[in-house]
Amino acid sequence: MARTERVKSMSATYNAASGTGVSTPSTWRGLAMGRSGSDLVIASLLVLAGLATLLFGEPYWLLGAQVAITMIFALSVDLLVGFAGIVTLGHAVFFGLGAYTVGIASVHLGWTEPLSGLLLAGASAGLLGLGTGVLVLRTKGLGQLMLTMAFASLVYEIANRAKPVTGGADGLQGVIVAPIFGLFDFDIFGLTAFLYTLAVLGIVVLFAVLMTRSPYGRSLVGIRENRVRMQAIGTNVQQRLLSIYVVSAALAGVAGALLAQTSQFVGLNALHFGLSGEVLIIVALGGAGRLWGALLGAVVFSLFKDRLSALDPAYWYFWLGLLLAVIVLFAPKGLIGLVDRLMAALHPKEAQ
Amino acid sequence: MTAAILETRALHKNYGALTVAQNINFTLEPGTFEALIGPNGAGKSTFVNLLTGLVPPTSGTVILDGADVTAEPIEARVKRGLVRTFQINTLFNSLTVAENVILALDEHRGQGWRPLPSPSRRRRIREEAYDILGRLGLEPWGNREVKELPYGRQRLVEIAIALALRPKVLLLDEPAAGIPSTETGTIIEVLENLASDLAVLIIEHDMDLVFRFAQRITVLVQGAVLARGTPDEIANNDEVKAVYLGEGIHA
Ligand SMILES: Nc1ncnc2c1ncn2[C@@H]1O[C@H](COP(=O)(O)OP(=O)(O)O)[C@@H](O)[C@H]1O
Ligand SMILES: [Mg+2]
Numbered sequence: 336m337a338r339t340e341r342v343k344s345m346s347a348t349y350n351a352a353s354g355t356g357v358s359t360p361s362t363w364r365g366l367a368m369g370r371s372g373s374d375l376v377i378a379s380l381l382v383l384a385g386l387a388t389l390l391f392g393e394p395y396w397l398l399g400a401q402v403a404i405t406m407i408f409a410l411s412v413d414l415l416v417g418f419a420g421i422v423t424l425g426h427a428v429f430f431g432l433g434a435y436t437v438g439i440a441s442v443h444l445g446w447t448e449p450l451s452g453l454l455l456a457g458a459s460a461g462l463l464g465l466g467t468g469v470l471v472l473r474t475k476g477l478g479q480l481m482l483t484m485a486f487a488s489l490v491y492e493i494a495n496r497a498k499p500v501t502g503g504a505d506g507l508q509g510v511i512v513a514p515i516f517g518l519f520d521f522d523i524f525g526l527t528a529f530l531y532t533l534a535v536l537g538i539v540v541l542f543a544v545l546m547t548r549s550p551y552g553r554s555l556v557g558i559r560e561n562r563v564r565m566q567a568i569g570t571n572v573q574q575r576l577l578s579i580y581v582v583s584a585a586l587a588g589v590a591g592a593l594l595a596q597t598s599q600f601v602g603l604n605a606l607h608f609g610l611s612g613e614v615l616i617i618v619a620l621g622g623a624g625r626l627w628g629a630l631l632g633a634v635v636f637s638l639f640k641d642r643l644s645a646l647d648p649a650y651w652y653f654w655l656g657l658l659l660a661v662i663v664l665f666a667p668k669g670l671i672g673l674v675d676r677l678m679a680a681l682h683p684k685e686a687q
Numbered sequence: 688m689t690a691a692i693l694e695t696r697a698l699h700k701n702y703g704a705l706t707v708a709q710n711i712n713f714t715l716e717p718g719t720f721e722a723l724i725g726p727n728g729a730g731k732s733t734f735v736n737l738l739t740g741l742v743p744p745t746s747g748t749v750i751l752d753g754a755d756v757t758a759e760p761i762e763a764r765v766k767r768g769l770v771r772t773f774q775i776n777t778l779f780n781s782l783t784v785a786e787n788v789i790l791a792l793d794e795h796r797g798q799g800w801r802p803l804p805s806p807s808r809r810r811r812i813r814e815e816a817y818d819i820l821g822r823l824g825l826e827p828w829g830n831r832e833v834k835e836l837p838y839g840r841q842r843l844v845e846i847a848i849a850l851a852l853r854p855k856v857l858l859l860d861e862p863a864a865g866i867p868s869t870e871t872g873t874i875i876e877v878l879e880n881l882a883s884d885l886a887v888l889i890i891e892h893d894m895d896l897v898f899r900f901a902q903r904i905t906v907l908v909q910g911a912v913l914a915r916g917t918p919d920e921i922a923n924n925d926e927v928k929a930v931y932l933g934e935g936i937h938a
Contacts, residue, residue, distance in 0.1 A: 548804040550793040557790045560779040567739070567777065568791045568852060569765035570799055578800075 372682070373674040377627040381634065385533060397525035397597075402637040403532035404593045407539050409617045409633040410626060411586035416615065417624035418547060419579045420559030421472070422480050424611050425487030426587055428467075429460040431606030432490065433588030436460070438507040438601035439500060447513040453535070453592050460588020461581045463490075468580035472573060484608065491606045506602035510595055521597065528597035535593060539586060543626055555579055556624075620662055622669025631670050690753070692717045692886050693769070693856050698737055698747035700730075700910070707733045708744070709911040715856065720878075720887045722897040725907035726930065731890045732774050734907065735858050739771050740764050752855070768855030772845040772862055774890070778833045784844055785829040788816040791851035819847050822880070824873050839866040846877060857881070859889040863896060871896070898922075906930070 388399045408430055415421050433456035440446035440455060467486045474482055494501045501507060514520040519527045546552045557565045558572055565572055595601045604610065613636070621632020639658060643651035666673045691714035700708035707730040715721055723731050736742035738749055740761040749757045756764050779787050792812050793799055820826050823843045828836055833844055842865050849857060863874050871893070878900055881887060891897050897904065897918075904921040906913040914924045921927055 545804060546802050550798040550801045550804075552802070553786070553790060554794065554799045556782070557779055560781055561777060563741070564777045564779060564848075565790075565794075566761040567741075567765065567771060567773075568794045568848060569762045570794050571760070571762050575799070 372678045373671055374625075374627045376674060376678065377631050377671065381630060384634070389529065389533075393524060393526075396529040398637075398641060400525055400528040400532040400597045401594070402634055403529075403536045404590050404597070405614075405617070405637050406630050406633040407532075407536055407590040407593070408587055408614050409621070409629040410539060410543050411583045411590065412614045413618045413621075413623060413626060413629035414543060414547075414555075414586070415579060415583040416618055417622075417629065418552065418559065419555040419576055421576060421580065422476070423471075423483040424480050424608070424615065425483030425485070426583075426614055427606055427608065427610035428483075428487040428490045429464060429584040429587035430591035430594075430610065430614075431494070431601075431603075432463055433457065433460045433591030434595040434601045434605040435494065435501060435507070435591075436588070437592040437595040438510045441510045441512065441595075442507055443500065447511050449512050449515050449531070449596050452512070452596065453589050456588045456592030456595075457585040458588075460591070461585035464581040464584025465577070468577050468584070472576050472580065484611075487606070487608060487611060491603065491608070494606055495603060501603075502601075504603060506600055507595075508600060510599045510601060512596045512599060521599070525597070532593050532597060535589065539589070540626070540630070547626060551575075559624075616659065620659065620669055622671035625669070625671045628669050628671030631674075635670060691715055691750075692752055693738065693888075694750040695738070696748040696750070698734075698749065699745045700733060700737055700742065701745045707910045708737060708747075709909070711747070711910075711912055713905065713912070715886045715888055717855070717886050718884050719902050720889070720900050721903045721905065722901035723888055723890045723905050723907060724892075724894075724897060725913075729907045730910040731907055732860055733910075735771055735860050735888075735890065738858060739769060765852065768853075769858070770849050770852045770854035770856070771858040772849050772860055774860040774864065776838070776841045776845060778841060778844055778848070780834040781832055783830050783832055784820065784825055784836065784847070785813065785816050787833060787844055788819055788847050788851050789813065791848045792816060795852045816851070819850050822850070822877060823847050839870055842866050843873065846874075850877075854885065856886045856888070859887065859891075861890050861892065863891060863893050875899070 385399070388395050392399065408426075411429075412423070412426050415423060415426075436456040436459045437452045440452060446452060446455070467483075471479055471482045471486070495503055497503070498505075512521055515527065515531055519531075521527045521531075554565070554570060554575060558570070558575060562572055565575075591605055594605060617632045617636045618629050619632075620636055621630065622628030639655070640651065643654050647654070662669065668675070693713075693715040695711050695713045698708055698711040698713070700706070711734065723734065725731055733742060737744050740749075740756070740759060740763075744757065747757070748755055751764060751767050751769055754767070756767065756769075779790065782790070789812055792815060793801075817826060817829060820829050823846060825840065825843055825847060828840060833841055836844070842862065846859070846862060849859075863871050866874060875896070878887075878889075878896075887900075889897070889900070901918055903916065904918055905915045906921060906924075906927050908930055913930065914921060914927050916924070
C-alpha cells in the first residue's frame with residue numbers, strides 16, 4: 336500500500352514538473368533567495384519610502400542618505416554572517432577604513448573626485464579584508480569573533496594615535512568632495528547626497544541579489560549549512576570564504592566612504608566597536624541570511640535610533656534593548672520572518 | 688592486470704595508543720566492485736577518511752590514479768574523481784533535496800565561482816538533478832528540505848550527491864544502514880546500474896548485498912587486513928569465520 340502511494344505521488348509531481356517549465360516551485364526558500372513574496376513586499380515598500388522621502392521629505396534627505404549608507408553596510412555584513420556563516424564583531428574596521436581612505440585622500444592628497452574615491456575605499460578595505468581574512472578564517476566560532484574584534488581594536492588605536500594623518504579623536508574635518516561627474520555639487524539640503532547614496536545602494540543591492548542567486552552565492556549557503564559536505568563535493572572552502580570576506584569588506588568600505596563624502600567628516604566612531612555591534616544587531620533584527628531582511632532591519636533600526644535618541648538621548652539604549660528583546664522573543668527570524676508569517680496568513684496557498 | 692586507480696602503501700593511523708589503521712596495503716582497479724567488511728570499530732570508516740583526506744595518516748601513502756595524493760586536501764581528491772558517501776548523513780539539511788544535488792552538480796562543473804545567475808542554465812541543471820533523483824526514487828521529495836525526509840530517504844540523498852559528482856572511484860560507507868529492508872531494492876538497483884568502468888569500495892554489514900555485488904572482499908579487524916580475496920575465498924576462510932562466528936557469513 337505504501338508503495339502504490341509512493342508511485343502515485345511520484346507521478347503527480349512528475350507531471351507538475353514536466354509541465355513545460357511553468358512556475359517551477361521556488362527553490363532555496365527561506366535561505367539564499369528567501370521567500371520571494373516577502374522580498375517583493377519589502378522591496379516595494381522600501382522603494383515607495385525612498386520616493387516619498389525624495390518628493391515630500393526635504394528635511395529628511397540627509398537622514399535618508401545615512402539610512403541608505405547603513406543599508407549598504409548591513410548588506411555587506413549579511414553576506415558574510417547570514418549567508419556564509421562567518422561571525423564578526425569587527426566589521427566597522429572596514430567601514431571606518433573606507434571612510435578614512437576617502438577622508439585622507441581628500442584632506443592630504445587632494446583626491447576629491449567622489450566615484451574614484453568610492454573605488455579606492457572599496458579597494459583598500461578589500462585589501463585589509465584579504466590580509467585579516469586569511470587569519471580570521473583559520474579560526475571558528477568564538478575564536479573567530481575574538482580575532483575580528485582584535486583587528487578592529489588595533490586599527491582603531493592606530494587611527495587614534497596617528498593624529499597628523501587621521502586627526503585622532505578630533506576626527507578629520509573639512510573633507511572636500513568634488514561634484515559628482517563634475518556636475519552635481521553636494522548641497523546643504525542633502526539632495527545630491529541622498530540621490531547619490533540611493534544610486535550606490537541600488538547598484539549594491541542589484542549586485543547582492545544577483546550574487547546570492549548565483550552558483551557562487553548558493554555555495555556560500557552550502558558552506559554555512561555543512562562545511563564538510565561542501566569539501567566532499569570538491570569545494571575549496573577556505574578560498575570561497577576568503578573571497579566573500581574580501582567582497583564584504585570592500586562593500587563595507589564603500590559604505591564608509593559614502594559617509595565620509597556625504598557628511599564631509601570622518602570620526603573615530605566610524606571605526607568603533609559599537610558600530611560593529613550595531614550592524615550585527617541590524618542583521619539579526621531584519622533576519623540573517625535574507626538580503627531584504629537586512630535592508631529592512633537597517634531602515635527600522637536607523638529610524639528608531641534617530642527618533643529615540645532625539646527624544647531621549649541618554650536612555651535610548653534602554654528602548655533599543657526593549658525592541659530587541661521583543662523581536663528575539665516573538666520573531667526569532669527577524670522582521671522578515673514577521674513579513675513571511677503575514678504573507679502566509681494572507682495567502683495560505685502560497686505558503687506551501 | 689590493469690593499473691590500480693586507488694592504492695595505499697603501508698597506511699598507518701594512530702589515535703594516541705589506539706591503532707585504527709595498521710600497515711594497510713590496498714589496491715582497487717577500475718571497473719571492480721570491492722567490499723570492505725569487519726566488525727564495528729574495526730577502522731573501516733577511518734580507512735575511507737584516510738583515503739579521502741578527511742583524516743591525515745600517521746604514515747604511509749595514498750595513490751590516486753598514479754599520483755601521490757597523501758598531502759592533497761579533500762577537495763583536490765574529489766576533483767580527481769574520488770567521491771564518497773558518509774556513514775552518518777552529512778547533508779545540507781535546510782536545503783531541499785534538489786538543491787543538495789544542484790550544489791554538487793555546480794561544483795563538479797566548476798561553476799562554484801560563477802557570481803551571476805543564468806535562468807536557462809539553471810533550468811538545465813535542475814532537470815539533470817531530477818534525473819539523478821529519479822534513479823533513486825527521490826523525485827517526489829525534490830522540493831522538500833532534507834531535514835523533513837525520513838532517515839532512510841536521507842541516506843539516498845547521500846548517494847544522489849555522490850552520483851552527481853561523476854566519480855571514478857566511489858566509496859560507499861554503509862549506504863544501506865538505516866534504510867528499511869523494504870527499501871533496499873532501490874540501493875540494489877542503483878548499484879546494478881553503476882557505470883561499468885567505475886571502481887567501487889563498499890562498506891556494508893548486509894552480507895546478502897556484499898556477496899551479491901562484490902568481486903573481491905577485504906576483511907578489516909582492529910585496523911589490520913585480516914584477509915583479502917574473492918567472496919568464495921573469504922566465505923571459506925577460517926580466520927574470517929572465527930571473527931564472524933555467529934553472524935553467519937555465507938556465499
Ligand atoms: N577522532 C577519533 N579520535 C579517537 N578515536 C577515534 C576517532 N575516530 C575514530 N576513532 C576510533 O577508531 C576506531 C575505528 O572507528 P571507525 O573507523 O569508525 O570504525 P568502523 O567504521 O569500522 O566501525 C574506533 O575504536 C573509534 O572509536
Ligand atoms: Mg563505520
